[in-house]
Amino acid sequence: MKKVMYSQYGGPEVLQLVEVPQPVAGPKELLVRVRAVSLNPLDWKLRAGEMKLVAGSKLPKSVGIDFAGTVAGVGATVRAFQPGEEVFGLVDVLKGxxxxxYVVVSEQQVARKPAGLSFAQAAALPVVGSSALQVFEQLIKLRPGAELLINGASGGIGMVATQLAKRQGARVTAVVGPAGLAAARQWGADTVLNYREQSVHSLGRRFDAVLDLSGQLPFAQARPLLTPAGVYVHSAPGVREIVGSFWHNLFSKQKYRVLLLKPKAAYLTTLANSNLDVVIGATYPLADFQRAYAEVAKGGIVGKAVFTVD
Incomplete structure (x- = not known):
């Protein structure tokens, strides 16, 4: 079967489409025929060698985390799924x-694909959806009427976070680029700000929570936007942010949280039943893997970008 891998760290040029043996499902596993795969920033952070401390440095490595497809086979003890069923899920976040x-996964790594979503839409959900659920479960405790600022709200996590926050009764201010204005309104944001025309600091408002998804609103700049007990969340932290948040939280009522994704089977089930509006901003065939990663890493995609695997 065909699989995208890399044998050295670097840019998209190090990726190769290789022929490898088709995997075999173990007794408790499923073999899934992949139909679509999502692109995530974590893909290129791992490929660039930025996460060797947690992912290890052994090469070669594979790419791609979340996917959707059809069950091609099940292990002897699998009872929850049958061949032919459509599923979506994610592999080990740090292994790809x-x-x-084809991919082999455990029963806990997949859920049945919602009938109302295409394979591309379903593949787009697991990482960003799990991230948004984890943020509101562990990092930001929203209450009805809470003021939430989402910076970079037109991407994948912002797409889900905006919808979930509105369902919890929060008031959402979404900061996006020109291309994301319509989508942010479609997802329910109460205030939509074009960062190219207006700074969020010009609003003169304080927020109970700030979720920075773009990496362009560091904690030092976000602090004046927070209420005295407000919470700031960095969605793609490096070592500096992780260490800095730890020390800051020892001495301040304003909290600095970092998102370190820990997927759970329950998140997939929740996403499958959430009836979310999933926007696919770009679609690429598997053969265009280098071009896809080069283009998507530049940003500007509204919603999610996905590969189709035929």
Whole structure:
């Protein structure tokens, strides 16, 4: 089968489409014929070698985390799924390997694909959806009427976070680029700000929570926007942010949180039943893997970008 891998760290040029043996499902596993795979910033952070401390440095490595497809086979003890069923899910976040024609996963790593979503839409959900659910479960405790600022709200996490926050009764201010204005309104944001025309600091408002999804609103700049007990969340922290948040939280009522994704089977079930509006901003065939990663890493995609695997 075909699979995208890399044998050295670097840019998209180090990626290769290789032929490898088709995996075999173990007794408690499923073999899934992949139909679509999502692109995530974590893909290129791992490929660039930025996360060796947690992901290890052994090469070669694979890419792709979340996917959707059809069950091609099940292990002897699997009872929850049958061949032919449509599923979506994610592989080990730090190992990757979903960008392939087939993938082997456990029952806990997949859920049934919602009938109302295409394979591309379903593949787009697991990482960003799990991230948004984890933020509101562990990092930001929203209450009805809470003021939430989402910076970079037109991307994948912002797409889900905006919808979930509105369902919890929060008032959402979404900061996006020109291309994301319509989508942010479609997802329910109460205030939509074009960062190219207006700074969020010009609003003269304080927020109970600030969720920075773009990496362009560091904690030092976000603090004046927070209420005295407000919470700031960094969605793609490095070592500096992780250490800095720890020390800051020892001495301040304003809290600095970092998102370190820990997927759970329950998140997939919740996403499958959430009836979310999932926007696909770009679609690429598997053969265009280098071009896809080069383009998507530049930003500007509204919603999510996905590969189709035929």
């Amino acid at each position: 390997g979903a960008l392939a024609e």
